[in-house]
Amino acid sequence: MLTVPSFSFVDRYLLQKxxxxxxxxxxxxxxxxGTAESPSGCSPIATVHIHDRRALAGxxxxxxxxxxxxxxxxxxxxxxxxxxxxESLYRSLINAEVNSWSAHLASVWxxxxxxxxxxxxxxxIHHHYDLTTEFYKLWLDSELVYTCAYFSSPTxxxxxAQLAKMDYVCRKLxxxxxxxxxxxxxxxxxxxxxMAKNYGVSVKAFNISHEQIVYARRRAREEGLSxxxxxxxxxxxxxxxxxxxxxxxxMLEHVGREHYKDFGRVxxxxxxxxxxxxxxxxxxxHKYPLSVWVRKRIFPGAYPPTLREAxxxxxxxxxxxxxxxxxxxxxxxxxxxxxxxxxxxxxxVAAMFDSRFARAWRLYLAGSLVGFKVGTLxxxxxxxxxxxxxxxxxxxxxxxxxxPQKERRxxxxxxxx
Amino acid sequence: MLTVPSFSFVDRYLLQKxxxxxxxxxxxxxxxxGTAESPSGCSPIATVHIHDRRALAGxxxxxxxxxxxxxxxxxxxxxxxxxxxxESLYRSLINAEVNSWSAHLASVWxxxxxxxxxxxxxxxIHHHYDLTTEFYKLWLDSELVYTCAYFSSPTxxxxxAQLAKMDYVCRKLxxxxxxxxxxxxxxxxxxxxxMAKNYGVSVKAFNISHEQIVYARRRAREEGLSxxxxxxxxxxxxxxxxxxxxxxxxMLEHVGREHYKDFGRVxxxxxxxxxxxxxxxxxxxHKYPLSVWVRKRIFPGAYPPTLREAxxxxxxxxxxxxxxxxxxxxxxxxxxxxxxxxxxxxxxVAAMFDSRFARAWRLYLAGSLVGFKVGTLxxxxxxxxxxxxxxxxxxxxxxxxxxPQKERRxxxxxxxx
Numbered sequence: 116m117l118t119v120p121s122f123s124f125v126d127r128y129l130l131q132k133x134x135x136x137x138x139x140x141x142x143x144x145x146x147x148x149g150t151a152e153s154p155s156g157c158s159p160i161a162t163v164h165i166h167d168r169r170a171l172a173g174x175x176x177x178x179x180x181x182x183x184x185x186x187x188x189x190x191x192x193x194x195x196x197x198x199x200x201x202e203s204l205y206r207s208l209i210n211a212e213v214n215s216w217s218a219h220l221a222s223v224w225x226x227x228x229x230x231x232x233x234x235x236x237x238x239x240i241h242h243h244y245d246l247t248t249e250f251y252k253l254w255l256d257s258e259l260v261y262t263c264a265y266f267s268s269p270t271x272x273x274x275x276a277q278l279a280k281m282d283y284v285c286r287k288l289x290x291x292x293x294x295x296x297x298x299x300x301x302x303x304x305x306x307x308x309x310m311a312k313n314y315g316v317s318v319k320a321f322n323i324s325h326e327q328i329v330y331a332r333r334r335a336r337e338e339g340l341s342x343x344x345x346x347x348x349x350x351x352x353x354x355x356x357x358x359x360x361x362x363x364x365x366m367l368e369h370v371g372r373e374h375y376k377d378f379g380r381v382x383x384x385x386x387x388x389x390x391x392x393x394x395x396x397x398x399x400x401h402k403y404p405l406s407v408w409v410r411k412r413i414f415p416g417a418y419p420p421t422l423r424e425a426x427x428x429x430x431x432x433x434x435x436x437x438x439x440x441x442x443x444x445x446x447x448x449x450x451x452x453x454x455x456x457x458x459x460x461x462x463x464v465a466a467m468f469d470s471r472f473a474r475a476w477r478l479y480l481a482g483s484l485v486g487f488k489v490g491t492l493x494x495x496x497x498x499x500x501x502x503x504x505x506x507x508x509x510x511x512x513x514x515x516x517x518x519p520q521k522e523r524r525x526x527x528x529x530x531x532x
Numbered sequence: 533m534l535t536v537p538s539f540s541f542v543d544r545y546l547l548q549k550x551x552x553x554x555x556x557x558x559x560x561x562x563x564x565x566g567t568a569e570s571p572s573g574c575s576p577i578a579t580v581h582i583h584d585r586r587a588l589a590g591x592x593x594x595x596x597x598x599x600x601x602x603x604x605x606x607x608x609x610x611x612x613x614x615x616x617x618x619e620s621l622y623r624s625l626i627n628a629e630v631n632s633w634s635a636h637l638a639s640v641w642x643x644x645x646x647x648x649x650x651x652x653x654x655x656x657i658h659h660h661y662d663l664t665t666e667f668y669k670l671w672l673d674s675e676l677v678y679t680c681a682y683f684s685s686p687t688x689x690x691x692x693a694q695l696a697k698m699d700y701v702c703r704k705l706x707x708x709x710x711x712x713x714x715x716x717x718x719x720x721x722x723x724x725x726x727m728a729k730n731y732g733v734s735v736k737a738f739n740i741s742h743e744q745i746v747y748a749r750r751r752a753r754e755e756g757l758s759x760x761x762x763x764x765x766x767x768x769x770x771x772x773x774x775x776x777x778x779x780x781x782x783m784l785e786h787v788g789r790e791h792y793k794d795f796g797r798v799x800x801x802x803x804x805x806x807x808x809x810x811x812x813x814x815x816x817x818h819k820y821p822l823s824v825w826v827r828k829r830i831f832p833g834a835y836p837p838t839l840r841e842a843x844x845x846x847x848x849x850x851x852x853x854x855x856x857x858x859x860x861x862x863x864x865x866x867x868x869x870x871x872x873x874x875x876x877x878x879x880x881v882a883a884m885f886d887s888r889f890a891r892a893w894r895l896y897l898a899g900s901l902v903g904f905k906v907g908t909l910x911x912x913x914x915x916x917x918x919x920x921x922x923x924x925x926x927x928x929x930x931x932x933x934x935x936p937q938k939e940r941r942x943x944x945x946x947x948x949x
Contacts, residue, residue, distance in 0.1 A: 209919075267927060400919065401847045422853055423843040430818045435910060436839050439856035444924060490919050493852060502626075502817065502907050507861060510684060515929040 121149040126168065132175045138207040142200070146171065160203045161195030177217040183408030187475035197477070198454070201485040209489065222407045229416035231371030233350050237323050239416035240369065244324035248303065253463055254456035259303040259330075262365035262395065263446040263494045273452040276445075281309040284362060286514050287438065287498050288393050289506070290314040294359040297321070297385045299351040299378075300366025304331025304344070310362075311343045318344045319358070321351055354381050360391045367396035368417050372424065379428035388501040392434070397446070398422060398493045406482070413479045419492060429499055438498040438511065443487050446494045450484035538566040543585065549592045555624040559617070563588065577620045578612030594634040600825030604892035614894070615871070618902040626906065639824045646833035648788030650767050654740050656833035657786060661741035665720065667884055671873035676720040676747075679782035679812065680863040680911045690869040693862075698726040701779060703931050704855065704915050705810050706923070707731040711776040714738070714802045716768040716795075717783025721748025721761070727779075728760040735761045736775070738768055771798050777808045784813035785834050789841065796845035805918040809851070814863070815839060815910045823899070830896045836909060846916055855915040855928065860904050863911045867901035 122130070126146060133144070134153045141157040143150060145164045152159060165171045170190040173181025185191040193200050229239055248259070255261055256277045264276035265283045284306065290296065292315030301307050301320035304327070310316050322328050328348040335341045351366070361382050370378050382392055397419040404410075405417050422439065429436065457464070457480055465473040486492035500507060539547065543563060550561070551570045558574040560567060562581045569576060582588050587607040590598025602608040610617050646656055665676070672678055673694045681693035682700045701723065707713065709732030718724050718737035721744070727733050739745050745765040752758045768783070778799050787795050799809055814836040821827075822834050839856065846853065874881070874897055882890040903909035917924060 265927075267929070269926065400850045400852050421843070421847060423840045423847065426838070426840040426843070430838060430840065433817045435817050435858060435860070435907060436856060436912075437858045439853060440928065441852060441854045443852070444926060490852060495853075509686065509861065510682075510932075511857065511928070512684070512932040515927075515932040 122146065122151070126171065129168070129171045129175050133171070133178075136175075136178060136208075137204060140203050140207040142203075145194075159195075161193050161197075161200035163200075164192040164194060166190045166192070177215055177221060179218055179406055179408045180221055180411060183406075183412060183475070183478060186478050187412070187471045189470065189474065197481045198484060201481055202488060205485050205489045205491060209491065218407055221411070222404055225407060225410045225415070226404075229410065231369065231374055231416045233352065235416060236350060236369070236371075239414075240323050241325075242415050243413065244302075244322075245326040247467070248326055248330050250464065250467055251303075253460035254453050256452075258305040258309075260305045261302055263397075263442055264449045264452075265442065266445055266448050269448055273449065276449070277305070278309075281306050282313070283514070284364065284393055284395070284496075285310055285314050287496065288360045288362060288391055289508065290316050290360060292316070295319075295357075296360045296362060297354055297356075297358045299354065299361070299363040299381070300369070301327075301331060301346065302365070303327050304334050304346060306362070306364060307331070307344050307346070308334060308338060308340055311340050312338070316343075316360075319347060319354075319356070320344060321347050321349055321354055323348065323350055351381055352377055354385060356385070357387060358385050358390065360393075361385045362393045364393075364395040365397075367394055367425065368419055369414075371416055372418050372420065375420070375424065375428045376431065379431055382428065383432040383434075386501055388433075388503040389505060391498070391500045391504060393496065393498050394425065394428075395494070395496045396420070396425065398425065398495045400490070400493060403491075409479060409482070412475055422495060422497075425495065425497060433502040434499040435502060435504075436497060436499050437507065438496075440496045442494040442496060443490060443492070446492070447484055447487035450480060450487060454480045454484055539563065539568070543588065546585070546588045546592050550588070550595075553592075553595060554621060557620050557624040559620075562611075576612075578610050578614075578617035580617075581609040581611060583607045583609070594632055594638060596635055596823055596825045597638055597828060600823075600829060600892070600895060603895050604829070604888045606887065606891065614898045615901060618898055619906060622902050622906045622908060626908065635824055638828070639821055642824060642827045642832070643821075646827065648786065648791055648833045650769065652833060653767060653786065653788075656831075657740050658742075659832050660830065661719075661739075662743040664884070665743055665747050667881065668720075670877035670880055671870050673869075675722040675726075677722045678719055680814075680859055681866045681869075682859065683862055683865050686865055690866065693866070694722070695726075698723050699730070700931070701781065701810055701812070701913075702727055702731050704913065705777045705779060705808055706925065707733050707777060709733070712736075712774075713777045713779060714771055714773075714775045716771065716778070716780040716798070717786070718744075718748060718763065719782070720744050721751055721763060723779070723781060724748070724761050724763070725751060725755060725757055728757050729755070733760075733777075736764060736771075736773070737761060738764050738766055738771055740765065740767055768798055769794055771802060773802070774804060775802050775807065777810075778802045779810045781810075781812040782814070784811055784842065785836055786831075788833055789835050789837065792837070792841065792845045793848065796848055799845065799851075800849040803918055805850075805920040806922060808915070808917045808921060810913065810915050811842065811845075812911070812913045813837070813842065815842065815912045817907070817910060820908075826896060826899070829892055839912060839914075842912065842914060850919040851916040852919060852921075853914060853916050854924065855913075857913045859911040859913060860907065860909070863909070864901055864904035867897060867904060871897045871901055 130144060130151055139155050141153055141155040141159050143152045143159040143162040145162055167190055170185040251259055256274045258277055260277040265280035266276040267279055290310060294316045296310055296316050296318045298307050298318055298320040301322045307318040307320035311318050328346050331346045335344045386392055399419050399421050402421055405419055461473050547561060547568055556572050558570055558572040558576050560569045560576040560579040562579055584607055587602040668676060673691045675694055677694040682697035683693040684696055711733045713727055713733050713735045715724050715735055715737040718739045724735040724737035728735050745763050748763045752761045803809055816836050816838050819838055822836055827834060878890050
């Protein structure tokens with residue numbers, strides 16, 4: 116660290132702590148009275164401008180929350196490419212344990228305050244998904260799909276990739292005309308409508324975000340699909356009745372670790388021993404809570420499970436896991452698109468909310484992109500079937516065949532039962 | 533149950549117990565002094581001829597082991613199709629808990645006696661895999677692949693399907709010329725030789741079956757591959773050195789539940805944070821030990837894990853699960869082929885060993901076929917990569933593309949790192 120005479124002893128002490136914590140990362144830190152560089156020997160990847168000593172001290176005491184909040188408030192600025200800076204930071208921290216007692220306390224406190232019981236879920240979901248739809252329209256695709264897309268190649272557009280994802284989900288579920296589907300956590304309804312329109316199924320789609328349900332119902336009416344797609348404003352725990360297939364894209368992250376058995380029971384009540392299911396979720400390679408700052412400011416109550424934890428839902432009901440696919444790189448690509456669109460719309464976001472909100476969401480999107488890029492976050496699609504499911508795919512080849520749906524489906528064969 | 537006057541009170545009592553335990557299964561039971569039918573109302577699926585009261589009493593006390601042993605000894609015979617009979621039996625029993633204290637004791641006893649430490653593994657593997665190779669040649673494919681094949685369609689031959697399986701494994705691992713591979717549990721060496729010959733890699737292949745290693749080494753010499761395939765007669769726990777890819781097909785079942793962490797460490801030592809791996813194993817939808825009779829007579833120390841249990845190997849090392857595929861129906865098909873060939877060779881098997889052995893193996897093959905058919909057994913192929921693996925597949929489409937290997941491989945892309 117360059118010793119800058121104009122820094123006070125306290126500044127020097129705090130700065131040294133911060134630079135130590137970021138390991139060998141090549142950064143320049145600017146305080147209002149001088150500049151210091153980490154001793155990595157490489158040219159700095161970015162300059163972090165820390166405007167006041169409270170922000171600097173916060174980085175020592177509770178680094179994640181303080182960085183997130185100070186960045187949002189403009190008391191910390193990153194001069195240079197935010198994604199490159201975060202990527203370098205994540206890679207330096209990837210094996211570091213969070214040793215801050217204050218961060219640990221914050222994590223436990225958030226866990227207690229954001230439990231996903233029925234009321235807690237409603238509050239947690241409201242916080243994120245009931246932000247006005249106009250906000251999400253600024254940076255999502257035209258179908259408003261707020262989950263990982265599927266890019267047949269990295270160059271296809273986001274719009275195409277979201278349609279491709281929905282079709283991929285339908286094919287993995289082998290949906291057939293006349294079948295019934297339950298969707299848990301349906302967002303603005305794009306997948307439910309896609310399934311009904313393109314695969315001829317009837318869908319009951321559940322969501323506790325009022326704003327999203329209202330939007331989805333209007334779309335169903337406008338597209339003449341209200342007779343086959345019912346949007347229900349209710350908790351997944353209240354799903355009842357039998358269906359052929361169960362699908363949930365991007366909801367498990369919000370169910371909460373302590374409710375996986377409930378969720379498993381809900382799925383089992385829906386598809387019994389003969390149905391199929393698909394769960395699409397953000398996960399981890401090993402158990403680790405979600406960023407405390409993201410839980411505090413963006414996604415209250417969220418938790419990305421490992422495959423082992425997700426399997427806890429399925430084992431008690433003897434479901435067979437048929438297929439697990441990791442689409443991590445597709446989520447990084449999806450977030451690249453979202454972030455690019457978001458950054459173009461940031462002035463409108465700031466006008467719609469305020470600049471603190473606009474900066475917080477920029478950090479959240481950039482941080483999520485980096486999480487998927489470096490692999491601290493994973494994206495799993497898991498297909499399963501009840502133990503007496505009468506038809507199972509013989510191979511997965513038909514998922515990748517360029518042929519009409521009918522032929523494609525004929526490649527599915529009746530299970531040898 | 534038909535009351536047959538010639539049955540004694542004890543016979544009637546025991547028979548009633550046996551028929552009660554098989555639920556609603558339509559069978560006819562023949563004792564030497566009469567015949568009884570289960571009261572299912574359907575025509576019987578088979579006639580079970582029980583030649584003596586000891587066999588009958590055994591079915592009540594310890595049904596699984598007694599049925600297996602008495603069948604092997606010819607004291608119980610099944611008149612009718614053995615596979616159909618077993619399928620009906622498995623389906624009747626599928627939700628029944630084993631309540632026999634004697635079976636439970638036997639299960640615990642076997643677990644203790646067949647532990648998979650270094651010495652125990654050698655003894656357990658010797659019991660099964662060191663039966664003469666001539667025996668396995670009677671009913672396996674010409675490459676002597678003793679694991680689940682991959683049938684691109686149900687009608688392809690076993691020989692084709694075993695080659696297809698080996699190629700599928702190579703493609704899932706994205707092997708490239710010059711890379712190094714470690715194989716744990718290599719059987720008679722077919723996969724190791726296939727990888728070296730068709731994908732240009734160097735292989736170190738481990739096995740503790742002496743008979744198999746001797747055979748594999750001879751094949752390597754005959755095919756001029758000894759410079760690129762080294763067959764090592766040693767325990768997987770002694771694998772050392774670094775490689776690009778780790779593969780294990782059909783060995784995890786023999787590692788034993790208590791050694792998964794050791795196995796995970798072995799894999800981690802081999803591929804570190806940058807390599808890829810594939811584990812192919814017989815598994816379960818939920819925790820349940822392997823048949824006590826199969827453990828006693830056929831596969832000492834074997835245990836088919838659930839996906840959750842298998843994931844325990846991977847989580848501590850931050851491996852990313854990339855792909856899980858369930859090939860259960862392919863194992864049922866593989867076993868259909870094996871059983872058909874086996875039944876044709878049964879007289880030779882009886883001459884090579886004795887009729888008790890020949891009948892025991894027929895029951896084991898038929899029972900395994902039925903396990904995969906009804907779903908009490910699953911077959912998982914799990915692909916994973918270290919957290920810093922420099923290349924990951926963008927999609928799985930190339931696994932199913934009909935194109936030359938080179939082009940296929942170019943569809944793999946460098947991870948966004």
